[in-house]
Amino acid sequence: MSGPRCLTVRHKSTYRYSEPVSFGAHRMMFRPRSGHDLRLVSSQLCITPTPARLHWLHDVFDNSVAIATFSDEASQLLFDSTVTLEHYEAPLPEYAIEPYAATWPFAYTNEEATDLVNARSRRYPDAAVDRWARSFIARGGNTSTMALLRAMTTEIKDGFLYVRREEKGVYRPADTLCRRSGSCRDFAVLMIDAARSLGLAARFVSGYIFVPDHDTTQGGGATHAWLQIFLPGAGWVDFDPTNSIIGNQHLIRVAVAWDQHQALPLWGTWTGTPESFRGLDVEVSVTEDRC
Incomplete structure (x- = not known):
């Protein structure tokens, strides 16, 4: 396996509404799975409006899941995740199959x-x-x-x-x-x-x-x-x-x-009139940095 490739992943999801609505719990899977071929260096998650509670857990597959609950209404809900990691790759892998x-x-x-x-x-x-x-x-x-x-x-x-x-x-x-x-x-x-x-x-x-x-x-x-x-x-x-x-x-x-x-990256509920939903914008970028 070659030396690490240093990467930064930015994942931004914005829900837009025509008027303030209330939000149910939202589940996020943005955090990469650490292992012998990936080392997580840093992770930052910004949510607007600020959730009343944010907690983390591992699901039955050992995926890292963040769950946010809200008390404030808003006309926009923003999830902005940035992670940096070291990624070890084998361009032409050979597998020792039994x-x-x-x-x-x-x-x-x-x-x-x-x-x-x-x-x-x-x-x-x-x-x-x-x-x-x-x-x-x-x-x-x-x-x-x-x-x-x-x-x-x-x-x-x-x-x-x-x-x-x-x-x-x-x-x-x-x-x-x-x-x-x-x-x-x-x-x-x-x-x-x-x-x-x-x-x-x-x-x-x-x-x-x-x-x-x-x-x-x-x-x-x-x-x-x-x-x-x-x-x-x-x-x-x-x-x-x-x-x-x-x-x-x-x-x-x-x-x-x-x-x-x-394995949905983001899932949640909201309460309001159906016509108030204006759309979801998702931006993802993966850039290479100097290790």
Whole structure:
């Protein structure tokens, strides 16, 4: 693994209303997950109006969650998060996959299978996705597990049109497959379902992506989504089908979950007349600093 890349992530979300409204609790997942490939240097979170209470917790996935509650009404609600971090990347990672899992199909050990039940449970079973997933299996010979997943990742990058979507939710995997287009979260959910159809354990990842100057990487300027697949011997391996990235290059993990609705960057409620809502503006920047 190479030396660290020093990055600053600024995530600013502004809710606008035509008149003062009251706010319910808001949950935020802005803080990156520290680990052997990421070290959090500093973190600052500014919220306007100032919440009556702000507390932090770790959810069932060990994601860092901030929860704000409010007593004041306002016509604007602002969340402004700035984090600096050291990001260790392996541009061409090699994974020490256990021999029994190096070719597909393989069976997880009994202990792994018990722990990975939710990561292997499909939410949107569909025969079209099954056929598509099996199209990456080699004919007449052994199928390398990593080659299969690499081909699937590349096919989404090369064969689908990336479209940024601001609306909530995701397409069903079969719909993304039919459209041959979607957002990063649509592509992640499609590949998760395809991997699960082959018996592999997969989970959703939400975070940020660093886009170097003059780079063609997609997904900058907003939160980003991809997936991880559990490969015995290698652990949870990152796959970004939007950019055909395998490994953590440019990817900053914030939250992991079995499904996308469990990893929302920001979620909350407000009380007022429906027509008073004027919109949500989101600004995300990831810049490189000198270490």
